[in-house]
Amino acid sequence: MTTPNPMSTSKKLAIALSQFGLDICVPFHAEFYNEKIREGEQQPHLPSLSPTGNTLSLLIANSRLLWTKFTQHIIENPGALDSRNPLDDYVRTAIDTVIEQELDQSTLVDIRFAYDRGPKFVAFQKLAHAVGEAYYNQQAFLCSHPRFGPWQALRGGTAGSAS
Numbered sequence: 001m002t003t004p005n006p007m008s009t010s011k012k013l014a015i016a017l018s019q020f021g022l023d024i025c026v027p028f029h030a031e032f033y034n035e036k037i038r039e040g041e042q043q044p045h046l047p048s049l050s051p052t053g054n055t056l057s058l059l060i061a062n063s064r065l066l067w068t069k070f071t072q073h074i075i076e077n078p079g080a081l082d083s084r085n086p087l088d089d090y091v092r093t094a095i096d097t098v099i100e101q102e103l104d105q106s107t108l109v110d111i112r113f114a115y116d117r118g119p120k121f122v123a124f125q126k127l128a129h130a131v132g133e134a135y136y137n138q139q140a141f142l143c144s145h146p147r148f149g150p151w152q153a154l155r156g157g158t159a160g161s162a163s
Contacts, residue, residue, distance in 0.1 A: 009103075010058055013158075016102050020094035021069030022062050022155060024145070026133045030055035030159040037126050044119050049108045049161040057159040059124070059133055060095065063148045088115055091155050099158065108161035114154050124154040 014025035030046035031053055049055045070090055073080065080086045092113065099109050112122045125143050129136035134143035134152065145152040 009056060009160075012102055013058060013098060016098040017060060017094065018065070019069075020090075020098070021066030022060050022091065022094060023065045024059075024061035024063060024133065024148075024152060026059040026061075026128075026131050028057050028059060028127075028131045030057045032130070033057070033122070033127055037123055037130055043123060044121050046112070046122065046157075046159045047110045049110065049159055055159050055161070057157060059127055059131055059154070060156045060158070061128070061133065061145075061152050061154045063145075063152050066153070085115075088113070095156055095158070103160065110159045111156060112158075113156040122157055124157070127157070128154055 010025065010027035017023070017025055031048055034045045034048070046057060047055070070087060073090055074086070080089065083089045095111055099111070103109065112120050114122075114124050116122065125134075125136045125141070128134040128143050134145045134154075136143050142150055143152070143154065144150050
């Protein structure tokens, strides 16, 4: 059995997520977040799920592509609008579906969402800045993507045991 290539794993996940409109995926290591982003702050850490200390993680975001996919989802599933947060539900289902379809069942995965608070909180704006996904203006509390400008949204992140 061969060890999965982290770059091919992240690329495979990014391609699958883009089918749901989650078209911005940036790989990083959970340990990078824990060491650099949380430094000096009282925030939860991302789990280290890799025995090598290189837990493959993805920052998941979207451009305007999400709206075409989400609108189609609502047309096909009008009852989804009965939810308190239909877009959050759509994103959660999309990420769960991709993880289930694309990763081996033995892969440990921790999923975090931008709306999580408490023990699952992630400083997504600082993370996006640190991994080069966006520039974070801390005075305006705004992230600007190099291609999409402010027309992007940080949706979530994953940490997995595929090393």
